[in-house]
Amino acid sequence: MGKIVVIGAGASGIIAALKASEKHEVILIDKNDCCGKKILLTGNGKCNYWNSSISVDKYHTDNVTKLSHILDNKDEVYDYLCYLGIYPQVKGDYYYPYANSAYSVREILVNELLKRNIEIKYHYTVTKVEKMADGFKVVSEKESISCDKVIIAMGSKAMPKTGSDGLAYQIAKEYGLKVNPVLPSLVGLQTSESFLKVWSGIRANTEVSLLVDNKFIKKESGEIQLTDNGISGICVFNLSSEAIRALNNHREVKVLINFAPFTDNFYQFFDQRASDLVDFSMNELCESLFNYKLNSIFFKKCGINGNAHWKSLTDSEKKRFVQTITQFTIVVSGYGSFDKAQVCTGGISLEDIDEKTMEVLKVPSLYFIGEELDVDGICGGFNLAFAFISGYLAGKSV
Numbered sequence: 001m002g003k004i005v006v007i008g009a010g011a012s013g014i015i016a017a018l019k020a021s022e023k024h025e026v027i028l029i030d031k032n033d034c035c036g037k038k039i040l041l042t043g044n045g046k047c048n049y050w051n052s053s054i055s056v057d058k059y060h061t062d063n064v065t066k067l068s069h070i071l072d073n074k075d076e077v078y079d080y081l082c083y084l085g086i087y088p089q090v091k092g093d094y095y096y097p098y099a100n101s102a103y104s105v106r107e108i109l110v111n112e113l114l115k116r117n118i119e120i121k122y123h124y125t126v127t128k129v130e131k132m133a134d135g136f137k138v139v140s141e142k143e144s145i146s147c148d149k150v151i152i153a154m155g156s157k158a159m160p161k162t163g164s165d166g167l168a169y170q171i172a173k174e175y176g177l178k179v180n181p182v183l184p185s186l187v188g189l190q191t192s193e194s195f196l197k198v199w200s201g202i203r204a205n206t207e208v209s210l211l212v213d214n215k216f217i218k219k220e221s222g223e224i225q226l227t228d229n230g231i232s233g234i235c236v237f238n239l240s241s242e243a244i245r246a247l248n249n250h251r252e253v254k255v256l257i258n259f260a261p262f263t264d265n266f267y268q269f270f271d272q273r274a275s276d277l278v279d280f281s282m283n284e285l286c287e288s289l290f291n292y293k294l295n296s297i298f299f300k301k302c303g304i305n306g307n308a309h310w311k312s313l314t315d316s317e318k319k320r321f322v323q324t325i326t327q328f329t330i331v332v333s334g335y336g337s338f339d340k341a342q343v344c345t346g347g348i349s350l351e352d353i354d355e356k357t358m359e360v361l362k363v364p365s366l367y368f369i370g371e372e373l374d375v376d377g378i379c380g381g382f383n384l385a386f387a388f389i390s391g392y393l394a395g396k397s398v
């Protein structure tokens, strides 16, 4: 039996502490006054904690092979979550606790920590993790704790108000680990178009496609939110990791919005609508299709008078109109800050980590887990799932 310190009482650290406590004395420390502050915010307070299609293609990472091996443990970890008492409500592929409350997940995890007599130290801000001849010294401003092994679960830079401010990256660098550039992800994309004030607050069902240097990268469909600085919502979040990394590499990033995803051929659809409603102006034809504020933007962008009739438009005007609706292009010039991001893309390279144990290859007895690693998933429970799986592996093998 050894003495293990787990730094960070988020999703990954709690699971690591629980598993490690089966064989060892465990101390779990956090700078906050409670465990799982970020868990409470997840899934809009409902905690989308798992997904039935967990696989590498749902993630971005610098080492697909290692991530794939880590994810191979998903069934065992899911069984463990059930064993802890989290009863799922499955919506499509997304798993939520049946109670529909993130609080319930946090409480289940915390109660288990208490039942296992795991010592939890709150208001403990780690400043350094020092390697000693016979283990480690975890240092804070107040005191130091000596231990045999350390699991670092301090999170990324996303949403620092929950406690994660990126110190894990600095510690990793001090131990000579590779840290890939860390950028916000699962966050809104910004543009500097003149119509932003007009469309701010509108929600629309769309298909959004990401283009980098005019090359198609990926497409998402669903509701997007039009904001006073760009676009947001789950579909946009799912484009954000690629978009933000491309922007940081000085590439040209565009998003094409199809505001008429309900038809494969909007020209034909609109032509038919205009012949069915023969007296209707363009404005009237668009009225129940798109928000009226959007219509004014569409007409302005393609240079068509909303009072005109479809049949009076030239072929090129009709094409321009259809293109504006189905390939509304915005040039992405920025993105939301770490304060708004749900996760970070980039981080501690998996190259330096043993994928079977989460131990640092060149520093035995030191482990990194969760979001601080260079693994970020799309929306749908993939990020919590990775936090749980990596935490479980470290706790089990420690």
Ligand SMILES: Cc1cc2nc3c(=O)[nH]c(=O)nc-3n(C[C@H](O)[C@H](O)[C@H](O)COP(=O)(O)OP(=O)(O)OC[C@H]3O[C@@H](n4cnc5c(N)ncnc54)[C@H](O)[C@@H]3O)c2cc1C
Binding pocket: 007, 008, 009, 010, 011, 012, 013, 029, 030, 031, 032, 036, 037, 038, 039, 041, 042, 043, 044, 047, 048, 049, 050, 124, 125, 126, 127, 153, 154, 155, 156, 158, 159, 162, 163, 164, 165, 167, 341, 342, 343, 369, 370, 371, 372, 380, 381, 382, 383, 384, 385, 387
């Ligand atoms: C608004 C929001 C919604 C989200 N929704 C979902 C969702 O529905 N599904 C999903 O899968 N993912 C979601 N995520 C992402 C998911 O919450 C995270 O990926 C996951 O919680 C990361 O867990 P972690 O243990 O790696 O890090 P964290 O949860 O960030 O935990 C890190 C812990 O370390 C502590 N710490 C940091 N530095 C120190 C220090 N120096 N000393 C002591 N303690 C320290 C922090 O206080 C914190 O408690 C969401 C994120 C946000 C912000």
